[in-house]
Amino acid sequence: MADGTNVPVGGLAAASPKGRKTAMQKFAQRRSTTGFLLCLPLILLVACFVVYPAFYAIYLSMLNKKMTAFVGLGNFQFLLKRHTFQLVIFQSCLFAITAVVLKALLGFTLAHLMHNIPGKNQKIWRGLLLVPWVIPLALSTLTWWWMFDPSYSAFNWVLNQFGFANVPWLGVGWIARFCTIAVNVWYGTPFFMIMYLAALKSVPEQLYEASAIDGANAVQKLFFVTLPMMRNIISITVLFSLITTFADFDIVRILTAGGPQDMTHVFATYAFQVGIQSGDIPLGAADSLFMFPILAFAAFFVLRGVTKRTKEIAA
Amino acid sequence: MAEVSVRKVVKEYEGGVQAVKGIDLDIADHEFVVLVGPSGCGKSTTLRMIAGLEEITSGEIWIGGDVVNDVPPRDRDIAMVFQNYALYPHMSVFDNMAFGLKLRKFPKDEIKRRVDDAARILDIVPLLDRKPRALSGGQRQRVAMGRAIVRNPKVFLFDEPLSNLDAKLRVQMRTEIKKVHQAIPTTTVYVTHDQIEAMTLADRVVVMNGGVIEQVGTPQQLYHNPATRFVAGFIGSPAMNFLPCRVQDGANGGLAVRITDSIIVPIPPARADRYGAYKGKEMVLGIRPEHLFEHHDQGKPGWTRVDLPVDVVEPMGMETMVHFFVDGSPVCARIDPATHAAPGEMLPLTADLNQMHLMLPDTGRVV
Ligand SMILES: Nc1ncnc2c1ncn2[C@@H]1O[C@H](COP(=O)(O)OP(=O)(O)OP(=O)(O)O)[C@@H](O)[C@H]1O
Ligand SMILES: [Mg+2]
Numbered sequence: 001m002a003d004g005t006n007v008p009v010g011g012l013a014a015a016s017p018k019g020r021k022t023a024m025q026k027f028a029q030r031r032s033t034t035g036f037l038l039c040l041p042l043i044l045l046v047a048c049f050v051v052y053p054a055f056y057a058i059y060l061s062m063l064n065k066k067m068t069a070f071v072g073l074g075n076f077q078f079l080l081k082r083h084t085f086q087l088v089i090f091q092s093c094l095f096a097i098t099a100v101v102l103k104a105l106l107g108f109t110l111a112h113l114m115h116n117i118p119g120k121n122q123k124i125w126r127g128l129l130l131v132p133w134v135i136p137l138a139l140s141t142l143t144w145w146w147m148f149d150p151s152y153s154a155f156n157w158v159l160n161q162f163g164f165a166n167v168p169w170l171g172v173g174w175i176a177r178f179c180t181i182a183v184n185v186w187y188g189t190p191f192f193m194i195m196y197l198a199a200l201k202s203v204p205e206q207l208y209e210a211s212a213i214d215g216a217n218a219v220q221k222l223f224f225v226t227l228p229m230m231r232n233i234i235s236i237t238v239l240f241s242l243i244t245t246f247a248d249f250d251i252v253r254i255l256t257a258g259g260p261q262d263m264t265h266v267f268a269t270y271a272f273q274v275g276i277q278s279g280d281i282p283l284g285a286a287d288s289l290f291m292f293p294i295l296a297f298a299a300f301f302v303l304r305g306v307t308k309r310t311k312e313i314a315a
Numbered sequence: 316m317a318e319v320s321v322r323k324v325v326k327e328y329e330g331g332v333q334a335v336k337g338i339d340l341d342i343a344d345h346e347f348v349v350l351v352g353p354s355g356c357g358k359s360t361t362l363r364m365i366a367g368l369e370e371i372t373s374g375e376i377w378i379g380g381d382v383v384n385d386v387p388p389r390d391r392d393i394a395m396v397f398q399n400y401a402l403y404p405h406m407s408v409f410d411n412m413a414f415g416l417k418l419r420k421f422p423k424d425e426i427k428r429r430v431d432d433a434a435r436i437l438d439i440v441p442l443l444d445r446k447p448r449a450l451s452g453g454q455r456q457r458v459a460m461g462r463a464i465v466r467n468p469k470v471f472l473f474d475e476p477l478s479n480l481d482a483k484l485r486v487q488m489r490t491e492i493k494k495v496h497q498a499i500p501t502t503t504v505y506v507t508h509d510q511i512e513a514m515t516l517a518d519r520v521v522v523m524n525g526g527v528i529e530q531v532g533t534p535q536q537l538y539h540n541p542a543t544r545f546v547a548g549f550i551g552s553p554a555m556n557f558l559p560c561r562v563q564d565g566a567n568g569g570l571a572v573r574i575t576d577s578i579i580v581p582i583p584p585a586r587a588d589r590y591g592a593y594k595g596k597e598m599v600l601g602i603r604p605e606h607l608f609e610h611h612d613q614g615k616p617g618w619t620r621v622d623l624p625v626d627v628v629e630p631m632g633m634e635t636m637v638h639f640f641v642d643g644s645p646v647c648a649r650i651d652p653a654t655h656a657a658p659g660e661m662l663p664l665t666a667d668l669n670q671m672h673l674m675l676p677d678t679g680r681v682v
Binding site: 204206207209210211212213214215216217220224225228229231309 | 462
């Protein structure tokens with residue numbers, strides 16, 4: 001593109017008295033330069049809002065509480081020894097893994113059901129099931145919080161109608177953990193469903209016909225055709241969801257604020273509590289940095305698998 | 316191995332489209348039957364109903380002495396080769412071929428033996444470890460056939476297996492398929508819209524049109540004795556010439572066909588009985604290009620000279636195609652390349668009327 005216009009423009013500029021401008025123009029017209037310039041806004045954006053904060057967080061995490069002295073890895077050592085932080089690691093993993101597994105299973109089931117609803121109805125159901133995903137999470141979590149309220153809320157009212165006692169939804173450790181996970185699953189399942197539905201639609205019908213003739217029943221078709229064909233989408237969706245779920249803040253913050261007795265804290269809410277609310281910013285930074293190696297590890301393996309399979313399958 | 320019967324089978328798709336309108340077909344054990352016809356005539360639908368991939372609206376399908384209307388594809392003991400192969404992209408060639416046997420719980424060494432045998436027959440032994448992506452179209456085609464062969468099923472079903480290949484490879488694979496059938500004579504139903512493929516492969520050809528069977532017969536029968544104008548026009552390349560005409564009295568008490576005022580040809584005496592009843596009626600004369608050739612001084616009985624104005628000459632090497640217009644209808648003749656023919660000139664031709672066909676203009680039935 002730039003090459004085509006190079007000659008006439010350059011020729012014009014050469015005729016003008018300013019030789020320096022010609023050099024500038026030639027520079028600007030080089031393809032790679034153009035490409036770089038076009039990407040520059042994004043690069044700047046990423047640098048400002050991702051790279052800089054990341055390095056700043058690393059720097060911060062190595063200071064003492066008053067941010068006056070360099071303590072090396074002291075904050076990390078301190079965190080690891082602390083019982084609450086050990087709970088946070090356990091809970092973050094529990095929260096992310098359980099929620100992602102449930103979302104994946106539910107999303108897969110829903111996608112299958114959806115796939116078998118004929119024509120127009122499918123669109124309506126798909127639209128309805130996407131609702132949780134498009135409501136701002138903070139708002140919907142607030143609604144859930146009301147529904148979990150121990151004395152005046154929907155769930156306990158229903159339980160009472162059937163003669164059961166009130167359940168202190170957000171007041172007891174394991175129940176509260178379950179509630180935060182449930183809300184996350186409610187919110188995140190539509191994303192899985194829509195991704196899986198797209199993947200299901202892209203599996204050629206003839207593969208099912210061929211496998212039917214080869215002698216496969218419904219379950220065998222699922223395991224030998226559908227799942228292998230969807231493996232890439234499943235991996236990428238799971239990875240993506242793992243990252244966002246691991247870093248979840250809104251749900252835990254609004255539902256339980258980490259309680260009761262810190263039994264629902266995850267990395268992000270704990271970092272907020274330690275860093276912002278208690279004013280120990282370096283410790284908060286150190287806390288949130290713990291997420292990085294865990295996610296990087298997961299991303300590496302998932303993406304490696306995806307690349308390998310894409311090469312094999314893409315025809 | 317088994318015979319297949321299709322009895323009064325109708326297929327109506329949702330929305331009332333009748334793709335197959337009540338067909339009857341009996342296929343003998345070991346027979347190679349080709350369904351041929353223009354696009355949309357219901358060939359694939361018929362094949363898919365035999366496979367069990369498509370429900371039957373009414374009628375019965377028998378495989379090996381059992382009605383299989385309600386038997387799912389996996390229990391019909393059939394194998395199918397699809398137009399775009401439908402290989403499993405995530406499995407190696409070996410696994411693609413072994414899949415059906417694995418599902419049927421064959422022992423490992425038996426699977427290996429069968430896949431190796433099939434791979435040897437199809438000449439794809441070096442490809443067994445590859446994924447389908449790394450194969451050419453012809454190789455994929457062989458793998459798809461291998462997948463069918465290893466199962467040793469009662470019936471092979473092919474749905475336009477060669478139409479994604481280039482012309483040269485198509486001819487080569489056609490021979491290959493014939494060889495495989497000679498080596499493993501399984502009952503085969505083969506769908507194609509290519510009449511040459513049909514003629515070369517089939518024991519019997521089934522010509523379909525608009526959801527009904529026009530004619531069933533050996534390639535020779537279809538070529539020499541087409542039952543309808545459709546079959547006459549569909550089988551043979553270039554296609555048969557059709558000319559509106561009238562049957563009338565001819566010289567010496569015989570019959571003649573009047574095409575135009577200047578072109579009146581005598582009907583061979585052997586056909587007189589057959590055509591007598593149509594005297595005075597408007598009919599359609601059908602004659603193949605190969606039965607319209609350069610004029611010979613010594614004729615044979617049934618040969619007649621006609622002179623036509625040349626429109627286009629197409630030399631093909633071993634023969635020359637000459638096109639004419641007779642009273643608005645296109646006519647093609649196949650002449651010796653040594654014969655002189657030039658556009659605008661009159662060309663003396665011989666019509667071999669022993670090979671003529673007369674059909675009714677409304678129903679197209681050959682009389
Ligand atoms: N799923 C379907 N729903 C509705 N109509 C269909 C469906 N499948 C096929 N048809 C119609 O049935 C008729 C026969 O289709 P079929 O696929 O059997 O044709 P075919 O002879 O195999 O043609 P081709 O040579 O193009 O493959 C066509 O008119 C087609 O439009
Ligand atoms: Mg078809």
